[in-house]
Amino acid sequence: MGGNGREKDHASELRSIFSLKKIADAVNGYEEAKYVVFGIPFDNTSSYRRGSKYAPDSIRGAYVNLESYEYSYGIDLLASGMADLGDMEESEDVEYVIDTVESVVSAVMSDGKIPIMLGGEHSITVGAVRALPKDVDLVIVDAHSDFRSSYMGNKYNHACVTRRALDLLGEGRITSIGIRSVSREEFEDPDFRKVSFISSFDVKKNGIDKYIEEVDRKSRRVYISVDMDGIDPAYAPAVGTPEPFGLADTDVRRLIERLSYKAVGFDIVEFSPLYDNGNTSMLAAKLLQVFIASREKYYKEHI
């Protein structure tokens, strides 16, 4: 570890040794990346079991234990063009956070890249939806309809995400899968039927493929938002409110692998590491791999 006359100190040598933690396969800089991962450590509107703001770091930590090569898809993530921007600075102001997410998703998409957002709670998805081009529909995995007009006096509460998305996208543009908890006020809202809510019971009865195909037929492009509580708590215990009777982990994997080819963005939200046994962080990290690897596989085979 030498040095030479031109250098005042060892800063650059040290920089080559150390780095702050990134997703393990995120070896690209922003400029050359195709997939741009970033974390939004925000959980301020959550009322019960908080902690989703710790999720980005927990997912990065779990990801280290995955192979870079995604065997099922034959794709090497190391060669797929991932960058990791790190996390947004924490803020308690939900509107500021959503505005920032909007700016970021817009910027990333306008640079021709795919944003992959690690929440944080579900309310941040509203920012991403605001940034979507006109022809992009929304696919949500969730246990909850998130269809309240406002909650605790806040229209940006995580219980209002799908309602806000409807305001932005309009009727027939949103599919929300895994639903098994809806309040009376939400169910009786005349606008409720403007979203295609698919219950986990329907998925168990008819299979996930039926619903994937409906989306595939109707939507030219999609943004996919995975609220981890859509998945059954046997597979994803570390969520705010574990709701029994959820989707199988393989149902959600299937949905992502089938629709990633027309996805312009992706997020994973509502995972709270404070309640984890190690399974939820691994599943979240793996779903991120599934998204990229299945998408890369499609374009390798079709182009």
Add this chain to the structure above:
Amino acid sequence: MGGNGREKDHASELRSIFSLKKIADAVNGYEEAKYVVFGIPFDNTSSYRRGSKYAPDSIRGAYVNLESYEYSYGIDLLASGMADLGDMEESEDVEYVIDTVESVVSAVMSDGKIPIMLGGEHSITVGAVRALPKDVDLVIVDAHSDFRSSYMGNKYNHACVTRRALDLLGEGRITSIGIRSVSREEFEDPDFRKVSFISSFDVKKNGIDKYIEEVDRKSRRVYISVDMDGIDPAYAPAVGTPEPFGLADTDVRRLIERLSYKAVGFDIVEFSPLYDNGNTSMLAAKLLQVFIASREKYYKEHI
């Protein structure tokens, strides 16, 4: 918060502000209620992982996180007539506890209401069975046959519940579903075949509907007792002895939803919050909702 000349102190005003914890939707008093919830914090005959005496409070705590509206059945629990009596005072005397349960279940049923008992361990179900009218059969969910004549010198041990029920109800009146652990002595007991024991393996092979239909055909009315260890420990980890290869959570939901219309009583037992990750309490609370909501839906549609 005023006060007036007639009142000695602020007792009544304070009573309007405070209340001890009830099941969240239990907004009715006993007199006007249709469903009467009560807790029996007793786990004294349990030999391995105790703690089921903490279950009633844990279920009440989890229930807070559920919607009052049961979306799958279209039923508002708030409007379904639930009362919560609280918990019986703790006692270490199993016979006294069982006698008390018998009195309580008798009283509630003679008032034309449905008792919903939150255990505590399974031995308390013997008290409920004693109180059943002659035409009511027993449906049990359990990993264990609970068919010992006596255990550790105690014929009211929780390992003897089904045997005691057979003494009371006689052959052909009991169905116990989810069985996967039976001792040699139980299996070789000539009376073993007087109960319809359905193993979890049979349910996995043939589907739960086949066995629900058998009960439905043969029994005019039923009492349903859910030992949480009947369910697979992936869904219900917080039980005394987690037994692998159990029933799916959705199997038990299906059984309850299909038979609640002819049920005169219901209990949930053997859940020990000391070992929970939050999933078991939510599942128990949800099964209680499923019982009431599916029953209410039936009578709304059929009357």
Add this chain to the structure above:
Amino acid sequence: MGGNGREKDHASELRSIFSLKKIADAVNGYEEAKYVVFGIPFDNTSSYRRGSKYAPDSIRGAYVNLESYEYSYGIDLLASGMADLGDMEESEDVEYVIDTVESVVSAVMSDGKIPIMLGGEHSITVGAVRALPKDVDLVIVDAHSDFRSSYMGNKYNHACVTRRALDLLGEGRITSIGIRSVSREEFEDPDFRKVSFISSFDVKKNGIDKYIEEVDRKSRRVYISVDMDGIDPAYAPAVGTPEPFGLADTDVRRLIERLSYKAVGFDIVEFSPLYDNGNTSMLAAKLLQVFIASREKYYKEHI
């Protein structure tokens, strides 16, 4: 369990069997009680490890394991006149909660009784302070100065409690013991010196008795507020932010036992059962016993 012609149903008989959970020694009704316990399950302004809203029930649960007889003071808690009102209904509105606490503490004190409030977070103490008679000083146990003017845009945040108390009580009326975390903005506030802040390091150096005596000399009557994070996290791990180098558990016991005789009210706040190993709930329950038993002992000996 009979019944007679005059009674329509078994409601009153059932009421004699069941009850919702109270502090175990709270065998008195409000009217005949001297000490009135109630819970305020509110933790909405807490930003890090939440969960103090679960504290009242956890303390009630731990209390069951204590003897009714307080051996060190020779006092039988069962005979000391405790009532337990239960918990206030949950609300997310900090101002409404503080207003309600003010009403309740006023009512209880005007009935000649001692309010014992189980939080919930520290912000609720502001309500109690508003209700104090003019000659009552405030004694706080805390790791934090809680002296921000406002925090996250909220002047009733739990980080502002002592500041709000100073607004109400004025200079020289507040002693806050155990302090070891103060922000620069707080420390440089000219009003900071209007409160007597005693650091945990000073207590370790000089002994707690020196500071107890200062309070005892200067204050005719006191209200005691125990933020559990004042105590070292080795003894009280289940707090929002464990701060190293805290007060010994015996220091806080000593402070309570020496000042209870001139106390008109008492609270225990900022304990979050979500992070407990069982030690914090037991310590909180025990400090409640210490407060009553030491106070009863004083009056037994001095009157």
Add this chain to the structure above:
Amino acid sequence: MGGNGREKDHASELRSIFSLKKIADAVNGYEEAKYVVFGIPFDNTSSYRRGSKYAPDSIRGAYVNLESYEYSYGIDLLASGMADLGDMEESEDVEYVIDTVESVVSAVMSDGKIPIMLGGEHSITVGAVRALPKDVDLVIVDAHSDFRSSYMGNKYNHACVTRRALDLLGEGRITSIGIRSVSREEFEDPDFRKVSFISSFDVKKNGIDKYIEEVDRKSRRVYISVDMDGIDPAYAPAVGTPEPFGLADTDVRRLIERLSYKAVGFDIVEFSPLYDNGNTSMLAAKLLQVFIASREKYYKEHI
């Protein structure tokens, strides 16, 4: 507790009272046993979540809670001829441990008995494979291909087990089921196709029976090695690296029950009690029972 003149001390009387912990049904000495259980507390090449060296004791502890009678197979384990040798003394030297395992498995098999090895990490299986007679094939349950030539400079690392087994057994002799994590270097290794790797996705699609039958057709005798991470982490959370999308617990039960009749040995590895909620130890203990009971049932029916 007498004594007599010939005895110097009470050693033999005390020996009849005490014993060090064995698998509960292991009531036979080595000489009369048919199944010989032993533990290899070794986890030294594991890089992530260690602790598999505590597994033998944890499995013994869980086994106590199982019935001796295996109801599904109608077999009494107490009468099946189990011995438990205890654990090998701990060593950090992987080659020494593997050599010892080879000696032990050879010795047990040459005495006409079935070795049942409780790991410890997967690397110990290499010792067992070395001891196999020429006509015995290998069946592995695993999430990982374990096919690295060497890992961290060690060819006996637990990530190389299947590669080492291939060196010993040759092409077409190994089936590894449950695979869902393979590195690029492993996948592109020309020898990779010499092992029959069956992914968990193939099992979910085609059913486990298809693959069991393939093994059954092609292999005259087998050794079965169960890496607990082959099973889905919902059922077996306590493994080094929980990999989502795994085999159902019942798939692995089925595989064992169908192939035990031609098994000459069995092991359970990679279970780390440090991360358990009680489910993984019970499942491991139960799979051990399934192996013996299904094998005993077969020979009872066929001989």
Add this chain to the structure above:
Amino acid sequence: MGGNGREKDHASELRSIFSLKKIADAVNGYEEAKYVVFGIPFDNTSSYRRGSKYAPDSIRGAYVNLESYEYSYGIDLLASGMADLGDMEESEDVEYVIDTVESVVSAVMSDGKIPIMLGGEHSITVGAVRALPKDVDLVIVDAHSDFRSSYMGNKYNHACVTRRALDLLGEGRITSIGIRSVSREEFEDPDFRKVSFISSFDVKKNGIDKYIEEVDRKSRRVYISVDMDGIDPAYAPAVGTPEPFGLADTDVRRLIERLSYKAVGFDIVEFSPLYDNGNTSMLAAKLLQVFIASREKYYKEHI
């Protein structure tokens, strides 16, 4: 690993490789041992947080991590003559267990050895006391007076140990240190003053040495029984009922080190691994070392 013509199988060779888990330094057989360790896995009369029956194995597991050499005393435990007999077979019958303990302690002492009993709950100490020679006094470390005549209808409940010991030993023969929880009925029992109860508050005020010296002066020989709940829960969290304000870990170490030279037996009870973070098992293992090492040091220096 050879073999020869005279040997039918490999039993003896295998025995040289494997062994069931013993205390790590227990390298002696019973016959040549000076200190005889054994476990009594019994916790059947415990009513709250059970699990002390798992303590012997947990202590053996923790002991592995200690040095054999006890640096503070300059003693090598490996050379001190320890044997480990393993555990008594589990029984639910408290009287049978106590009778067995009596037999064992008698046998060990009549062979001129020192029994070291690992509980299990405190009730087993009654068996040891019955076996004591006439001139041996009892020294107890405990948070509780354990002085009930009977509890839950059982005079051998763990809450009655000291009372039973008084029945056997008579007035002035028992010292119980660390007391801070006594029921009214116990305190008012006229026999209460026949035991020397020293509260933890007295120890904190006067120092442990004062009380050690009192015992040392009055007793020619002692049996030492350490209920782990005597120690403060900050040091020993894994006990049935954590009682705040307990003895320092170093107080108990001091007591053992000062009195071991006149001890004829020693036990550690009421540690429940189910609630441990790893500290309590290490402390229990270390106190066992302290007992032997300090005793050995004394006799090395004085003989």
Add this chain to the structure above:
Amino acid sequence: MGGNGREKDHASELRSIFSLKKIADAVNGYEEAKYVVFGIPFDNTSSYRRGSKYAPDSIRGAYVNLESYEYSYGIDLLASGMADLGDMEESEDVEYVIDTVESVVSAVMSDGKIPIMLGGEHSITVGAVRALPKDVDLVIVDAHSDFRSSYMGNKYNHACVTRRALDLLGEGRITSIGIRSVSREEFEDPDFRKVSFISSFDVKKNGIDKYIEEVDRKSRRVYISVDMDGIDPAYAPAVGTPEPFGLADTDVRRLIERLSYKAVGFDIVEFSPLYDNGNTSMLAAKLLQVFIASREKYYKEHI
């Protein structure tokens, strides 16, 4: 969020929004920093409870909850000149890791800055010691003498750190405080007396100040290495092997605050977040603050 003609993409705008996690007060770049924090996520020679490689991130996470202003010292950490370089890339090769640490510590010191290293296990300190100028002595806090010549065939095992440091620094240059576990082989090594080993028992008896003063008198400059297991496990439970009877948290704080003014470097090692309840990470973060704040205070007052 505009953009202009000169910019190809939004990279720089996004960089202003996101950052990877640093110590919260590390707002300086390397060039302008006085204190340079970096993490060494290495725990490969640890044999029992691993996980110290997760410590740097856990300390960064806990630090967020501390005030930037250190009230006890009147120092604002935000203004103290901290930089955080992030973590070294993981490697399993202990010699490579130690070599890298040597290079880094040399570089930082030659730039006139103070290195603050977050381990990882204790073996990394050897790299720092190699980089020390000739007049710098070593002060260690540890429960263990770490004085083995080699361990498991590795002279750079974490059990050999102090021995390696003696090789480098020579007799009379090392003080190791908190010692309570030493093997016989270490104790009888003739070189053992070339290090000043101070046991925790001596510190409890004589006070920490006596030993601080000895170091202060004899050493012109020091490097301070804190093995978290030197502190009592009541305060720092999350270490590899919790050793009872350790140093008080305030003893270690005192040592750091008194010697920081002559320190040229500092490290915190052997903290394993896998076993934490939140207390150990907070204590480690706080000790880092104590080091900088007390040092800054000294130079503010003395220059």
